[in-house]
Amino acid sequence: MWKTTLVIIFFSVFCWACENPFLRQNRDVSVVEVSPTETPKRENPDKPLAEVHFYRGLKFKAAGEYERAIEEFKKSIEAGNDDKEMYRRLAELYLTLKKYEEAENYLRIILEKDSKDLMAHWALAKILVENLGKYDEGLKEALLSKELYGKDGSSHVRDLLIGKAYDGLGDYENAIKHYKLFLKGTSYAPDSDDYKETKKRISEIENKKAILNN
Structure with missing residues (x-):
């Protein structure tokens, strides 16, 4: 009986010593490689958790696993990676997945961090006008x-988007004005789809105006 008691006491002391941070502070910390299918850990102090999630996100993105890439980038942000480029990566992935409202949210976060971010303003304008039909907000951004x-x-190119925003708002006069500015700027490519579609849209608006005036 006393032998069993000693074994239990010894085992308890051993477990306590292993878990006590003061007794194990000088132990070597092993480096654990994290694969895309494992849960990352903090075993390597030179490889912060945010960085681990970031690189896992890049791997998933390269593999076309966009949903999993999004999860990893979000975890990277939660772990302290608050760089605006992380939010841009998320916006791009949501755009790829055609989840426009989510993309809009992350673009707005970028603009909260940097109100003069050109790419974020332009991407947000395009989403609002072309995908979400928020023409008033989209016009301001454009x-x-x-x-x-x-x-x-x-x-x-921006005139084309501005024209679309005015068109969506029913302001056909300004829509035609900016459509024509677009045509003037892209006259070197009359065979492009945008050029043809814009000319067609101008004709439709002008015909509609002519009918209303008669």
Whole structure:
């Protein structure tokens, strides 16, 4: 009986010593490689958890597993990776999955961090106008985007989006104005789909106006 008691006492002391942080503080910490199917751990102090999740997210994205990549990028943010590019990656993935409201949310987070982020303003404007039908908000973003970009040689592309926003709001006069600015800027590519569709839309609006005026 006393032998059994000693064994129990010894085992209890051993377990306590293993778990006591003061007694094991000098023990070597092994490096554990994390595979995409394992739960990452903090065994390697030189590889923070946020970084582990980030690289796992990149692996899943490269493999086309976008939902799992999203999960890992979110975990990276939760673990302390608050860089705006993390939110941009999430927005891009949600765009790929055609989850536009989620993409909108992450683009807005980017703009909270950097109100002059050109790419975020432009991407948000396109989502609002072309995917969510939020023409009023989209118009504001598109106009701001054009202002921030300035005359960079592609302002006509922004005019096309501005025209679509006005079109969606029923302001056909301004829609035609910006559609024509787009056509003028892209006259070198009259065979492009955007060029043809824009010319067609201008004709439709003008015909509608003519009918209403008669």
